[in-house]
Amino acid sequence: MEKPVEFSKFYRVLYAAKEGEEGKSIELESMLKQYEASEESEGPLHQLGEIFLYVGIMELYKYSGLKDIQAIGLLDTESWDKLAEENKADLPPLLANTMIRYSKTNKLSKKISTKWGTAKRDIDNNIMQMARYITEGIIDALE
Numbered sequence: 001m002e003k004p005v006e007f008s009k010f011y012r013v014l015y016a017a018k019e020g021e022e023g024k025s026i027e028l029e030s031m032l033k034q035y036e037a038s039e040e041s042e043g044p045l046h047q048l049g050e051i052f053l054y055v056g057i058m059e060l061y062k063y064s065g066l067k068d069i070q071a072i073g074l075l076d077t078e079s080w081d082k083l084a085e086e087n088k089a090d091l092p093p094l095l096a097n098t099m100i101r102y103s104k105t106n107k108l109s110k111k112i113s114t115k116w117g118t119a120k121r122d123i124d125n126n127i128m129q130m131a132r133y134i135t136e137g138i139i140d141a142l143e
Contacts, residue, residue, distance in 0.1 A: 005043075005045045005046050005049050005130075007049060007050075007053060007134070007137060010031055010035075010053055010137075011137045011138075011140070011141045013027050013028050013031060014028060014057075014069065014138070014141040014142075015141040017069040017070065018069045018070055018072070018073035018141065018142060019070070019073070020070045025068070025069060025070065028069060032053070032054050032057055032058075034050075035050035035051065035053050035054040036051070036054040038050045038051050038054075043116065044112045044113065044115070044116040044118050044122070044123060045123075045126055045130065047112050047115070047116070048103070048108065048112060048123060048126065048127070048130050049130055049133070049134060051102075051103075051108065052099045052102075052103075052130055052131060052134040053134055053138075055098060055099050055102045056095045056098070056099060056134050056135060056138050057138065059094065059095055059098045059099075060072065060091070060095065060138065060142075063083060063087055063091055063094065064083060065083075072142065073142055091139070092135050092136075092139055095131075095134075095135040095138060095139075096128075096131040096132055096134075096135040097131075099127075099130075099131040099134065099135070100127055100128065100131050103127050103131075108123070108127075109123040109124045109127070
């Protein structure tokens with residue numbers, strides 16, 4: 001059985017970058033590049049989570065029109081409301097749905113199950129939960 005999947009280190013770096021801690025934005029970008037490639041994953045669900053973190057942060061950049069986590073962290077409620085109106089969507093469901101859509105479009109279940117020798121349905125059964133978990137973590141780090 002795969003060990004529990006958690007990304008607390010990533011969320012700590014995301015939060016620190018948002019708070020403007022020196023060097024954390026560079027560390028965040030480095031982690032995102034690593035997660036995009038997902039070559040150092042510890043298992044199938046960990047790989048899914050890494051990819052979803054990358055997809056989620058890229059969607060956050062697109063949604064906000066900013067590629068600076070610190071600037072995104074400074075947005076006030078009024079700005080978020082305006083972004084929701086402009087994007088015709090609230091951020092949390094948009095992030096989760098983007099991850100789910102990405103997994104289908106890119107056939108992640110098949111790719112990950114083949115790489116790790118696991119059943120495709122095991123990956124499929126975790127996509128929605130993983131998208132929610134990753135979305136909650138990103139939103140919590142931004143608050």
